[in-house]
Amino acid sequence: MGENNMRQDLTVNTTAISVSRLASPSRSRLVARLADFTLLMKPRVMFLAVFTALVGLVIAPGQLDPLLGSIAILAIAAGAGAAGVLNMWYDADIDAVMTRTIGRPIPRGRVSRAEALAFGLVLACGAVAVLALALNLKAAALLAFTIFFYVVVYTMWLKRQTPQNIVIGGAAGALPPVIGWAAATGEIGLEPLILFLIVFLWTPPHFWSLSLNRADEYARAGVPMLPVVAGRAATTRQILIYSVLLLPVSLLPWALGFAGTIYGAAAAICGALFVGLAWQLRSAGETNRRAAHRLFAFSIVYLFVLFAALLVGNGGNQRSSMLSARAAPAAAGSVQAQSAARPVRTAHSSTGLSSDEV
Numbered sequence: 301m302g303e304n305n306m307r308q309d310l311t312v313n314t315t316a317i318s319v320s321r322l323a324s325p326s327r328s329r330l331v332a333r334l335a336d337f338t339l340l341m342k343p344r345v346m347f348l349a350v351f352t353a354l355v356g357l358v359i360a361p362g363q364l365d366p367l368l369g370s371i372a373i374l375a376i377a378a379g380a381g382a383a384g385v386l387n388m389w390y391d392a393d394i395d396a397v398m399t400r401t402i403g404r405p406i407p408r409g410r411v412s413r414a415e416a417l418a419f420g421l422v423l424a425c426g427a428v429a430v431l432a433l434a435l436n437l438k439a440a441a442l443l444a445f446t447i448f449f450y451v452v453v454y455t456m457w458l459k460r461q462t463p464q465n466i467v468i469g470g471a472a473g474a475l476p477p478v479i480g481w482a483a484a485t486g487e488i489g490l491e492p493l494i495l496f497l498i499v500f501l502w503t504p505p506h507f508w509s510l511s512l513n514r515a516d517e518y519a520r521a522g523v524p525m526l527p528v529v530a531g532r533a534a535t536t537r538q539i540l541i542y543s544v545l546l547l548p549v550s551l552l553p554w555a556l557g558f559a560g561t562i563y564g565a566a567a568a569i570c571g572a573l574f575v576g577l578a579w580q581l582r583s584a585g586e587t588n589r590r591a592a593h594r595l596f597a598f599s600i601v602y603l604f605v606l607f608a609a610l611l612v613g614n615g616g617n618q619r620s621s622m623l624s625a626r627a628a629p630a631a632a633g634s635v636q637a638q639s640a641a642r643p644v645r646t647a648h649s650s651t652g653l654s655s656d657e658v
Contacts, residue, residue, distance in 0.1 A: 382427060562609050
């Protein structure tokens with residue numbers, strides 16, 4: 301009797317081990333596929349977009365239900381990810397000939413272009429629909445426009461046609477704080493437009509400092525980035541000009557009173573360092589690759605520190621509300637807009653709901 305039980309246990313254990321061995325490769329393949337689709341969404345670029353959107357949402361006047369806010373951020377993240385997926389779908393031919401991008405899932409054959417296209421479209425439509433249903437149509441329309449601008453205007457048109465591709469196309473990467481603000485308020489104020497301008501002016505020196513050391517790759521891929529078309533000297537001059545313009549613009553949130561002393565100090569110090577690194581790059585020799593790499597690396601830290609300081613040192617919603625009121629064309633129109641928006645906001649609350657890659 302005992303011997304029979306031992307044989308049965310041994311048989312069961314052997315079967316379980318066999319099933320486990322069969323399931324393990326399937327599980328590994330599933331994990332690998334999930335990782336590939338995650339990479340298609342350009343998680344580093346997506347994180348930066350989500351962070352700036354979060355700042356726009358948090359500093360906006362009024363109070364937003366935490367669940368609604370979470371839904372807004374998830375929808376913006378999905379929209380940013382969708383833009384990255386569709387960018388990789390269209391740029392698969394370029395990615396296949398550049399050292400920096402040859403390891404991406406589509407050039408490596410781990411995800412087909414058809415799969416990427418379907419995934420990107422579903423993600424984009426879902427993100428816009430969720431933002432429209434849970435928050436408001438204005439934020440959803442801005443998200444839809446951002447995805448369209450990045451994929452169609454920048455990726456499909458500007459990137460392969462003009463050395464100003466990253467300047468004009470940078471508008472897409474600068475819109476997330478505006479979307480966050482619109483998600484919280486249903487409106488577009490002066491404050492998020494200033495944040496848009498900061499990111500817009502930051503984008504050219506950020507990407508051009510990267511492309512300086514990748515000019516040969518862009519030339520091989522047929523992408524007319526500024527260093528390829530105009531050369532290093534012209535590119536470093538443009539980087540310095542944008543860096544100098546960025547410094548006073550980055551101080552506007554403090555000067556206009558919707559950011560505190562912490563932000564003002566961070567913007568002044570980091571802006572001066574940014575200009576200093578741009579000047580070093582301008583003065584460096586043709587063979588000096590370190591100066592470009594230093595500026596590129598610092599530019600990432602710069603934007604994060606700037607928006608983190610705005611988040612931490614924000615003076616509160618009251619000052620933001622006052623600034624928005626001063627920027628309104630007429631006090632009566634502002635009152636009417638607020639009274640019209642208030643029932644909508646209450647209805648939302650009652651439901652209990654709330655960019656290494658060029």
